[in-house]
Amino acid sequence: GQNIDQPTEMTATEGAIVQINCTYQTSGFNGLFWYQQHAGEAPTFLSYNVLDGLEEKGRFSSFLSRSKGYSYLLLKELQMKDSASYLCAVGGNDYKLSFGAGTTVTVRA
Amino acid sequence: DTGVSQDPRHKITKRGQNVTFRCDPISEHNRLYWYRQTLGQGPEFLTYFQNEAQLEKSRLLSDRFSAERPKGSFSTLEIQRTEQGDSAMYLCASSLLEGGQETQYFGPGTRLLVL
Numbered sequence: 001g002q003n004i005d006q007p008t009e010m011t012a013t014e015g016a017i018v019q020i021n022c023t024y025q026t027s028g029f030n031g032l033f034w035y036q037q038h039a040g041e042a043p044t045f046l047s048y049n050v051l052d053g054l055e056e057k058g059r060f061s062s063f064l065s066r067s068k069g070y071s072y073l074l075l076k077e078l079q080m081k082d083s084a085s086y087l088c089a090v091g092g093n094d095y096k097l098s099f100g101a102g103t104t105v106t107v108r109a
Numbered sequence: 110d111t112g113v114s115q116d117p118r119h120k121i122t123k124r125g126q127n128v129t130f131r132c133d134p135i136s137e138h139n140r141l142y143w144y145r146q147t148l149g150q151g152p153e154f155l156t157y158f159q160n161e162a163q164l165e166k167s168r169l170l171s172d173r174f175s176a177e178r179p180k181g182s183f184s185t186l187e188i189q190r191t192e193q194g195d196s197a198m199y200l201c202a203s204s205l206l207e208g209g210q211e212t213q214y215f216g217p218g219t220r221l222l223v224l
Contacts, residue, residue, distance in 0.1 A: 004151075031210070042200060042215040043152065050210070087151050094164070095204075095211050096142070099151025 002026045002098035006088050011106045012078055020073045020103045022088035030091035032064050034073045037085045037102065046086075047073070075105070083107045111135060113203050113216035121222045122191055129187045130219045134203030141184050142213060143176055144200040145169070152200050158184060159206070191223045 003025040012018040024032070031050040035043035049055055049064035049071065061074040075082055085102040092098055114133045122128050134141050140159050144152035155174070156166045160181040173191075178184040188195055198220050202213040 033212070035215075040220075042217045045212055045214060048212055089151070091211075095140075095206065096154050096157065096165070097144075097152070097202075097213060098154065101149065101151050 002090055002092055004088055004090060004098060004100035006086075006100040006103045008101070009104045009106070011108060014078055014080060014107055014109050016078050018075045018078060018105060020075075020086050020088075020105070022071045022073070022100060024069050024071070024088070024090050024100075026069075026090050026092055026098070028093035029066065030093075030095050032062075032071045033089040033091065033097065034060075034062050034071075035087040035089060037087055039085075043087055078107045080107050080109070113201055113214055115199075115201050115216040115219050117219055118217060119220050119222075121224065123224050124191060124193060126191055127187065127189045128191060128221065129185055130199055130201075130221075131183060131185050132201030132203075132216055133183045134201070135205075135214060136182075138203035138205045138214075139181075140204045140206050140211065140213075141178055142202040142204070143184070143186050144202065146198045146200055146218075147196075155186075188221075191221075193223050196221055196223045 006022045034046040037043040047062040087102045088100040089097040142157040143155040146152040158178040173189045176186045198218045200218045201216045204211040204213045
């Protein structure tokens with residue numbers, strides 16, 4: 001089975017940086033994904049890591065360490081529209097996704 | 110819009126009624142997934158298809174739930190004899206499994222409320 005942990009909530013100020021950590025224990029691994037989900041909406045894909053290291057995509061970066069079962073999502077230059085839930089998901093055997101409960105990020109002015 | 114679409118977006122039904130949801134994936138995506146999400150939780154895997162073949166059903170999925178993807182394109186998820194515990198957001202996602210990699214793209218979801 002899969003066990004995925006991430007913090008429940010984080011608050012940060014507009015323009016700041018926030019790092020959301022995710023730890024996982026899985027029986028199979030085919031990549032780690034981060035999704036953004038605004039309230040009442042579907043998750044939207046942000047990033048994918050399958051090899052160790054940092055992947056950068058504009059204001060968002062994601063890091064993976066497979067040996068430690070650890071990933072983080074880094075949000076830079078926070079904007080009000082970044083207030084959302086951020087879901088860490090692991091692709092297991094046959095690529096099915098197992099999700100964490102999500103981290104609600106609140107950006108304050 | 111060439112994204113994943115779902116219909117209806119909202120459904121209110123009485124306990125004991127049957128409901129059916131539809132998902133239209135991104136064209137040429139060979140995989141289609143159904144997830145269920147309740148408030149404050151991440152999506153939970155229900156079932157998935159590769160083309161028209163249903164490859165796995167979660168143990169979460171009781172016999173009241175059935176899913177089809179008859180021609181390998183759109184899919185339907187039916188819940189028979191609905192219960193209040195079935196109230197949730199039902200999400201569909203599609204992907205193209207290619208070269209040992211895939212990314213799942215989600216539809217807007219169908220929010221079900223069972224009274």
